[in-house]
Amino acid sequence: MTQPDQIVTKRHIYKIVLTGGxxxxxxxxxxxLRTFFEEIGWKVYTVPETANILLGGGVKFAELTQEQAYKFQKDLLLTLLRIETVFFNQANASSAERILIICDRGAMDPSAYVDKKSWARILEEVNLDQFSLREDRYDQILHMTTAADGAEEYYTLANSNVRSETVQEAIEQDRLTRDAWLGHPRVDVIENVGCKSFDDKILRLIAALCSRMGLPTQDRLAFNSK
Known part of the structure; x- marks a missing residue:
């Protein structure tokens, strides 16, 4: 069980990465998450997934050469950071006292799709360091485990135009994505094991976030679970 960090103050912008397989x-x-926090009075910004924007525009990752894939991940990282900065700036300019920014994937996610040597090369070329991207940029990382691991009957490709992984490939990509965030002080893995339904998994997600923030949730989560 996570320990509450009690970091929510009168004026705080809490940035999370929602990642996973x-x-x-x-x-x-x-x-x-957005609905839950808006209902308790938070201003919520949701940052879209950069990869979906790019892949949805016609880029076919499976068709890329190694060098093309490298350039794609490099451009993806720079685009992701720029999109996030737009939302970070809006949050800083807001008069709201409690702000949650939910990033659909974060700056370390591209590293799960290239080898370590290529990732180091990307960081050098764009003049960024891994510590700043991983440890300093976000308050918390929430990793939602692929349905292929523990809920295989629900694993499907039907709800994504850019997903093509087999069950085993999904499990491996999940591991690589999770490992990309090793080193961040607040990483919570939301597993399928022990969940009787997808709603149970969502409740685990909300509880993990609230626990880190030191927010009481018992009554509200019980109500929302009905």
Missing amino acids: PCGGKTTGQDR
Whole structure:
């Protein structure tokens, strides 16, 4: 069980990354987190997934050469950081006292799609360091485990135009994505094991976030679970 960090003050911008493996439930998770926090009075910004924007525009990752894939991940990282900065700036300019920014994937996610040597090369070329991207940029990382690991009967490619992984490929990509964030002080993995339904997984997600923030949730989560 996570320990509350009690970091929410009168004026605080709390930045999280919602990441995970293929078919892990990120899209629904982001929607449910936004609804939950808006209902308790928070201003919520939801940062869209950069990879989906680019891949949805016609880029076919499976068709890329190694060098093309490298350039794609480099451009993806720079685009992701710029999109996030737009929302970070809006949050800083807001008069709201409690602000939550939910990033659909974060700056370390591209590293899960290239080898370590290529990732180091990307960081050098764009003059960024891994510590700043991983440890300093976000308050918390929430990893939603792929349905392929522990909820295989729900793993599907039908709800994504850019997903093509087999069950085993999804499990491996999930591991690589999770490992990309090792080193961040507040990483919570939302697993499928022990969940009787997808709603249980969503409740785990909300509880993990609230626990880190030191927010009481018992009554509200019980109400929302009905």
